[in-house]
Amino acid sequence: MxxxxxxxxxxxxxxxxxxxxxxxxxxxxxxxxxxxxxxxxxxxxxxxxxxxxxxxxxxxxxxxxxxxxxxxxGRFDDAVRHFDRVLARDKDNVLALKSAAYSRIKTGDLSGAETLYKRVLELEPDSVDQGYNYAMVLMAMDKPENAEEVLLKYKLTMADNKDTLLLLARTQKAQNKVEAVDTYSQWLAENNDTKVRYEYAQVLESGQFYARALEEYRTVVTALPQGRSFSDAALNDPTALERTAVRFIIARLLLVADSEKDDGIKELETAVTEGFTDTEKLTTLLDETGISAAHKDEIRRVIDGINKAKVEKEAADKAAAEKEAAEKAAAELEGVPNEPDASS
CATH class of the missing domain: 1.25.40 (Serine Threonine Protein Phosphatase 5, Tetratricopeptide repeat)
Structure with missing residues (x-):
């Protein structure tokens, strides 16, 4: 057509x-x-x-x-120049303002994008989409309090806009605000995402709602398969959640929140069995004042076990490599013809 x-x-x-x-x-x-x-x-x-x-x-x-x-x-610098020329002729051209702002994000000029989005919202104060974009820029500039202020102007419409509601929750989380608990809860009431639920658990833990935090962390563990989390595409993503790492968090929380029971140690052993080997994180538990001396002894035992397993694996890998090299050298020698006798 x-x-x-x-x-x-x-x-x-x-x-x-x-x-x-x-x-x-x-x-x-x-x-x-x-x-x-x-x-x-x-x-x-x-x-x-x-x-x-x-x-x-x-x-x-x-x-x-x-x-x-x-x-x-993909010529974002050129795009900025073109849109700026339009704005030089018509400074209140909303389409050009939006396009210039978005292009500046692509060039890394967040300060310029911030200025332009501010002007867009002066011209279109009811635009939820542009408010969202403006708040995203502010968050990227580490200004969560300003981002929250922008988003709260659209509070009445957030129930119908899940992206805006989630961004509001994240601005509040970045400020360690207890309001983040309700905002995340509202989002999860209508949506389901493992990573968002993990963020919610972190907020609950930060607010000392330990029982609810444990419940959410356990839900996350159940949702995550063995190894890396969300999909095969996440394998090279350093921010992707790991099941064993979340198990470690559960163990730490249990050890601190309920030092009388052995549930935390059992969870820690499960994490190790499933592949958790971060001895640095385990060592930090030894400085936690809420963990009992008996449990710290158990943690040291777990650390020693991991270190021993690492040494054994390194030795096994070295032996296997040496064996492979020896077999390869022997195979190469078998393929070399004998040198003729000098006396013949």
Whole structure:
């Protein structure tokens, strides 16, 4: 269908050009450029839009769409320049403001994006989407209190906008606000995500709601398979949750919150059985004042066991490597023909 539209546009321009002895108008250049743009033929689109831009009547629209092409082709610095030129002619052009802000995010100019989004919201104060984008920039700039202030303006509409509600929860979590408990709870009442539930458990623990935190951590462990968490794509993601790491958190919480019982040690042993080997984290437990002396002795035993297993594995790996090297050398010698006797 788009090809048909382009054909009709070109045919129309050719007819018009013939009728006017080859003199195409700015509007015709612009139409042709946009037809190529819709087809994704960006190089051709740029050529015609640059012609249209040279004529004042279509300058702003052409400049804006050249910015869109630059953005779509990953030339974010060029996109910024095009959108800035539009804003130089029309400082309150909302489309250009939004596009310039988003392009600046791609270039890493968060301060510039912050300024532009602030202006967008002055012009469109009820735009939840732009409020969300502005808050995301503020969070990236480590300004959670400002991000929360922006998002709270849309409190009444958050029930219908899960992304905005979750971002609000994260701004509150970053500030260690107890309000994060209710916000995360509200989000999880309508949505389900293992990583978000883990964040919720962290908030509960921070607020000393230990029983509820344990419940949520256990739900996370149940949701995570052995090894890495969410999907095979997460295997190279250093932020991906691991089942054993969450088990360690449960063990730590049990050891601190209930030092009389052995549940924490049992959870710790389960974590180790499933593959937890981080002795540095285990060592930090020895400095916890809430953990009993008897349990600390058990933790030392676990650490010694992990270290012993590591040494044994290293020795086994070394022996296997030496055996493989020896077998390879022997195989190479068998393949070398005997040297002729010098006396013959």
């Amino acid at each position: 788009k090809s048909v539209i382009l054909f009709l546009v070109i045919a129309s321009l050719c007819f018009s050009g013939c009728a006017s002895q080859g003199a195409a108008s700015a509007e015709e250049y612009f139409s042709l450029g946009m037809a190529y743009f819709e087809l994704g033929k960006y190089a051709e689109a740029e050529k015609w839009l640059n012609r249209a831009r040279s004529i004042d009547k279509t300058k702003t629209a052409s400049e804006y769409n050249l910015g869109r092409i630059a953005y779509e082709t």
